Each structure stands twice: as structure tokens, then as C-alpha cells.
Amino acid sequence: MQGHPGGKVDRVALVDVNSFYVSCERVFDPSLEGKPVVVLSNNDGCVVARSNEAKALGIDNGDPWFKLAADAKRTGLIHRSSNYELYGDLSSRVMELLGRFSYLIEVYSIDEAFVSLRGTPEDLLKVGREIKAAVAKNIGLPVCVGIAPTKTLAKFVNRVAKQNPALEGVCSWDTLPPDHAETIMSRVPVTGIWGIAGRLGKKLNAMGIFTIADLKAADPVAMRKKFSVLMQRTIMELNGIPCIPLETEIATKQQLIFSRSFSTPVTTASRMHEVMAIYAQQAAIRLAKDHQQAKIMSCFAGTSYFNEKFSSFPSATVNLAAPTADPVLLTKAAVGALEHSIVDGIPYARAGVMLTDLSPAGAAPQLPVFATAHEEKHIGALLGDVMDRFGVSSIGLGRAGMAEAPDWGMKRKAMSPRYTTEWDELPLVKAS
Amino acid sequence: MGEVAEIGALEADLTGFTGVAVAPVSVAAGFPSPAQDYFTGRVDLNKHLIKDITCTFLVRVAGHSMEGAGISDGDEVLVDRSLTPVDGDIVVAVIDGDMTIKRLRLDHGRVRLAAENAGYPDIVISELSELSVWGVVTLCLHHVYRRQ
Numbered sequence: 001m002q003g004h005p006g007g008k009v010d011r012v013a014l015v016d017v018n019s020f021y022v023s024c025e026r027v028f029d030p031s032l033e034g035k036p037v038v039v040l041s042n043n044d045g046c047v048v049a050r051s052n053e054a055k056a057l058g059i060d061n062g063d064p065w066f067k068l069a070a071d072a073k074r075t076g077l078i079h080r081s082s083n084y085e086l087y088g089d090l091s092s093r094v095m096e097l098l099g100r101f102s103y104l105i106e107v108y109s110i111d112e113a114f115v116s117l118r119g120t121p122e123d124l125l126k127v128g129r130e131i132k133a134a135v136a137k138n139i140g141l142p143v144c145v146g147i148a149p150t151k152t153l154a155k156f157v158n159r160v161a162k163q164n165p166a167l168e169g170v171c172s173w174d175t176l177p178p179d180h181a182e183t184i185m186s187r188v189p190v191t192g193i194w195g196i197a198g199r200l201g202k203k204l205n206a207m208g209i210f211t212i213a214d215l216k217a218a219d220p221v222a223m224r225k226k227f228s229v230l231m232q233r234t235i236m237e238l239n240g241i242p243c244i245p246l247e248t249e250i251a252t253k254q255q256l257i258f259s260r261s262f263s264t265p266v267t268t269a270s271r272m273h274e275v276m277a278i279y280a281q282q283a284a285i286r287l288a289k290d291h292q293q294a295k296i297m298s299c300f301a302g303t304s305y306f307n308e309k310f311s312s313f314p315s316a317t318v319n320l321a322a323p324t325a326d327p328v329l330l331t332k333a334a335v336g337a338l339e340h341s342i343v344d345g346i347p348y349a350r351a352g353v354m355l356t357d358l359s360p361a362g363a364a365p366q367l368p369v370f371a372t373a374h375e376e377k378h379i380g381a382l383l384g385d386v387m388d389r390f391g392v393s394s395i396g397l398g399r400a401g402m403a404e405a406p407d408w409g410m411k412r413k414a415m416s417p418r419y420t421t422e423w424d425e426l427p428l429v430k431a432s
Numbered sequence: 433m434g435e436v437a438e439i440g441a442l443e444a445d446l447t448g449f450t451g452v453a454v455a456p457v458s459v460a461a462g463f464p465s466p467a468q469d470y471f472t473g474r475v476d477l478n479k480h481l482i483k484d485i486t487c488t489f490l491v492r493v494a495g496h497s498m499e500g501a502g503i504s505d506g507d508e509v510l511v512d513r514s515l516t517p518v519d520g521d522i523v524v525a526v527i528d529g530d531m532t533i534k535r536l537r538l539d540h541g542r543v544r545l546a547a548e549n550a551g552y553p554d555i556v557i558s559e560l561s562e563l564s565v566w567g568v569v570t571l572c573l574h575h576v577y578r579r580q
Contacts, residue, residue, distance in 0.1 A: 030566075031529030096486045138487040138513045140566070420489065426508065429524050429531040431495030432552065 004118065009174070011124055011147050012246065013115040014154040015098055015131055018142045018162070018169075020111035021049035024090050025080050027140040028419045028427045037078045040065050043261040044081055044413055081412035089420040093139050101131055106246040114151055114246050121174035128170040148173035151244045152237035155194040156212070160184060173240075186213040195234050200227075212238065256294070258282050259352025265304075269342040272301060272351065273335045279353035280334035284327035285384035287355070293323040295357035297330065299337040304349035312348070314341035323359050327383055330355075481571055487514035489567065491524065491531070498522070498533055500548030503572045509533070511567035526564040527555060533569065 104116035146158025161171035224232035417425035534545035
């Protein structure tokens with residue numbers, strides 16, 4: 001792993017975009033620069049991204065917008081609805097750009113990627129700075145880069161880079177003075193490390209492990225016995241031993257979820273059937289695109305957690321006769337699953353369909369008796385093609401086919417234009 | 433009569449014609465058309481007009497200040513952010529929070545964002561460091577056919 005000729009080492013860089021959603025908004029609306037900006041979740045519910053200026057106002061992720069709205073005028077807080085088309089496009093541009101720096105990258109989430117690098121520590125620090133400059137110039141997004149021998153340490157030094165303006169957004173484990181690293185590790189709570197969530201943190205605290213330095217010093221074998229092999233890996237990674245390889249092959253997705261909050265509650269069983277039918281068909285199209293099939297379908301609905309009068313969370317799981325991607329079968333299953341548990345008059349605020357037990361389509365050839373006529377005709381792929389060309393409301397099965405304006409669609413009142421994916425919404429440049 | 437029939441056949445062909453096929457392929461009697469080996473797909477404008485698609489963005493022009501450069505109100509322009517602007521380039525610059533299209537002029541240490549229309553003023557920037565260039569304009573899609 002280490003010790004190549006010429007002092008070259010193998011390292012992994014974690015590159016992530018600062019306040020990704022807010023930064024995307026700023027690319028095409030530079031007037032947002034330097035101002036407190038938040039981006040809201042689906043349905044304009046709560047804050048999912050904040051600019052530094054919004055953080056300075058004491059705003060947290062998860063804060064409900066209705067509580068912030070009253071004060072927004074006074075504080076100058078600007079809000080935007082989630083613009084997933086824009087974020088998705090800019091994300092793929094960033095990832096493509098990162099691919100120019102290494103043949104091996106793992107896209108870890110919409111706004112972060114691990115990049116495999118080889119070189120001398122000094123060269124790699126330079127590469128880190130080049131990556132930051134390239135994304136800033138070519139896409140217009142600010143990133144931080146953390147370079148280290150392991151993914152866990154790369155996450156750690158990325159955080160160090162973020163919190164120390166003097167580092168100008170790039171931090172390398174190798175060029176960080178050792179006593180400096182130790183000081184930080186002995187100050188940061190153990191939950192500040194990748195893979196240690198709040199609940200696990202409490203268990204560790206009970207054992208006297210409070211900081212990252214405490215965990216680093218723990219015995220990996222003893223900790224594996226108490227927790228799991230994941231804990232052992234984390235400890236070894238903190239000590240510079242790579243245990244979590246870059247996942248460059250996309251693993252088979254384990255589940256597929258289509259779920260939304262409604263802008264106007266759904267209060268009738270017949271309306272809920274339409275919702276379920278649409279989710280089931282979207283799921284079928286996705287399965288067809290991914291060349292997958294599902295064996296288990298779960299359907300759920302729920303009232304708002306803020307509703308004091310009504311509290312209802314029906315759910316049902318359907319074990320399909322055989323793995324399938326057939327939209328007709330999936331729609332029937334989804335509509336049938338909740339048929340008897342939806343009560344007219346209850347205001348449901350959200351609903352969803354989840355497919356699990358996924359397998360590659362054709363991995364285990366179906367017995368002819370289980371292959372449905374619809375599947376043989378590739379209805380799912382066909383529905384997808386028609387929707388791609390003519391819009392999602394152009395075609396549908398059963399109740400979903402009735403293309404009435406859906407009042408349960410997403411509320412995205414403050415959405416910026418889809419600058420990079422819609423011809424009619426291109427950014428305007430002034431010639432005046 | 434023969435002539436008329438020919439014209440009729442031509443019209444019939446054109447009715448079903450959509451797009452620009454470089455080489456038509458039809459399979460007769462199980463043998464592939466000899467033209468199939470030469471079929472390379474239709475001309476792809478992205479490939480020919482965009483050098484770096486990851487770093488290139490489409491924006492729409494609002495206003496008349498660049499008409500002298502052949503860029504009209506409502507035209508779309510391609511902006512390549514990977515290019516480093518030099519004197520004479522048409523650029524999209526950020527002025528007071530707005531994206532503005534102008535010709536960049538660097539003369540005698542002065543920065544000027546020049547309009548290409550006598551009716552519009554230039555913008556003079558005192559320090560190069562205060563100039564924020566969003567990207568360099570590489571191509572203008574000027575709409576020539578304006579009828580509905």
C-alpha cells in the first residue's frame with residue numbers, strides 16, 4: 001500500500017462541496033453571495049441546507065420553515081425550495097471533473113466523493129489545491145479536500161480543513177504537524193468521526209471513550225468483540241491502516257423508496273389509491289431502468305407529526321408471488337395493500353412505496369408460470385420511455401392514468417429555475 | 433405523365449422525413465445494406481460546438497448592448513468556464529450580483545467591460561482583482577427565423 005519509489009504514497013482524498021444546495025443556488029444567482037440563505041426540504045417543510053451566514057443566525061438543519069418565516073424579513077434570511085434538477089446536474093459535473101484527477105473515485109453522496117491519489121505528500125497537497133481551484137473555476141462551487149491514508153482519516157482532515165480558515169479548504173494528514181492532529185483528536189467528540197452515530201457514541205461514552213483520540217487508543221480486537229467488525233475497522237483506520245476500500249463498483253441497491261409529503265393532505269381512500277398507483281408505476285419504471293426486480297413491497301401512509309387531532313400510520317407489506325418489475329402487478333399490489341386501512345376523512349400528510357429484496361432482472365430465470373404477459377412486453381420500460389418523451393402525467397395505468405392536476409404534488413413555492421436542465425429556464429445574462 | 437409521377441413519389445418521400453439521416457439502412461432479403469458499414473450517426477452539435485461539456489453552460493441574453501458583436505436580445509450563448517479570459521474575449525461577468533455579458537478590455541492596466549452598442553455605456557473597473565468573470569462566451573445561437 002505504501003512505500004513506492006521516490007517517496008510516493010497511496011492516499012485517499014475526500015472532496016465535498018460546502019453547503020452544497022446553497023452553493024448550487026449561488027452559481028446562477030450571485031446576488032445570494034454573502035447573504036444568509038437556506039434551502040428547504042420537499043414540500044418546503046424544514047431547513048436542509050444553510051449558508052455560513054444562516055448558521056451564524058443560529059439556524060439549524062431541521063428547523064421548520066414556518067417558525068423561521070416570521071423573522072425572515074428582519075434577519076434578511078432568504079429561502080429556496082429544493083431544486084433537485086439543478087443539484088443533480090451540478091453534482092454530476094463535479095464528479096466528472098474529479099474523475100480527471102484520478103482513475104479511481106467513489107461517489108459517496110450527491111456532494112462528496114473519495115478520490116484515490118498517489119504521489120509524494122507535498123505533491124498530493126498541491127493536487128488537493130488544484131482540485132479545489134478547478135471545481136471553483138469550472139463549476140463555480142466551493143469544496144474542501146481532506147487527504148489521508150484511510151477514508152476515515154480523510155473524513156477527519158476534511159473536517160479540520162472546513163473548520164480552520166487558515167488551511168484554505170485543503171488539509172493533508174501527512175503535512176499536518178503530528179502534535180496538531182493529536183490536539184484536535186483529543187478535543188473532538190467521538191461522534192465527530194465517520195461511522196459513529198449518536199447512539200453508538202453514548203455507549204462509547206459509558207465506557208469512558210469520549211474523544212476521537214480515546215477511540216484511536218482503544219484495542220481494536222476487544223472492541224470488535226463488544227461491538228462489531230465495523231468498529232474494529234474504524235479504530236484501525238484512525239491508526240492509518242486502510243480497511244475500507246473505495247467502492248468503485250456500484251453495489252446492487254438494496255431498496256427503492258418512493259415517498260413524498262403532500263402539499264394538501266389526502267383525505268379520501270380513492271385519492272390515496274391514485275397516489276399509490278403512481279408511486280408503484282414510478283418504482284416499476286426505475287426497476288426497469290436499473291434492470292432489477294423486487295420480491296417485497298411495503299406501502300405506508302401517515303398523518304402529520306404536528307397534527308394533534310389525527311394520528312394514523314397504516315402500513316402493509318406484500319410478499320409478491322415471484323420477483324417482478326411488472327408495473328401492472330406492482331400497481332395492483334400497492335393499491336390493494338392499503339385498501340382497507342385508509343379511512344375517509346383522515347388527513348394523510350405523506351405516503352410511500354418501498355421495494356426490497358431486489359435482484360438483478362433475469363438473475364434467477366423465472367419459471368414460465370410466473371412470467372406475466374405484461375413483463376414479457378416490457379411495459380415498465382415502455383411507460384418510462386413515454387414519460388421521458390411526453391412528461392410524467394402523459395400515461396399511466398388504472399387510477400394513475402387519470403391525469404387530473406394532482407393537488408397532492410410537491411409544494412415548491414420558492415424554487416429557482418432549473419437553469420441547466422430546462423430550455424425555457426436558462427439563466428438570463430444582462431446585456432444592458 | 434412520367435414526370436408527374438416522379439414528382440408525386442418525391443413528395444411522398446418527404447412527408448415522412450424527419451431529422452437528418454446520414455445513411456439510410458434498409459435490410460433486403462436478409463443481407464445488410466452495404467451503407468451500414470458507413471453509418472456513423474447524425475451530426476452531433478454538442479460534439480462539434482462544445483469543447484468541454486462539463487464546464488460549459490447555456491445562458492440566455494436579455495438586452496441589446498451586445499448587438500454590435502452579433503449577440504441579440506433572446507439569443508442563447510455558450511459559456512465555457514474552463515477558459516481563462518484574455519483581452520478581447522466576450523465574457524459573462526458578475527456586476528452587483530447580476531450576470532452581465534460584455535467584451536473584456538484590458539488596456540494600460542485598466543479593466544473595461546465594453547458594450548457593443550453605442551447606446552450603452554462601458555463599465556470601468558478600477559482593480560483587476562475586483563473583476564469577477566463567470567465564464568468566457570464561445571458561441572452565440574442567433575435566431576434567424578423569427579416567424580411563428
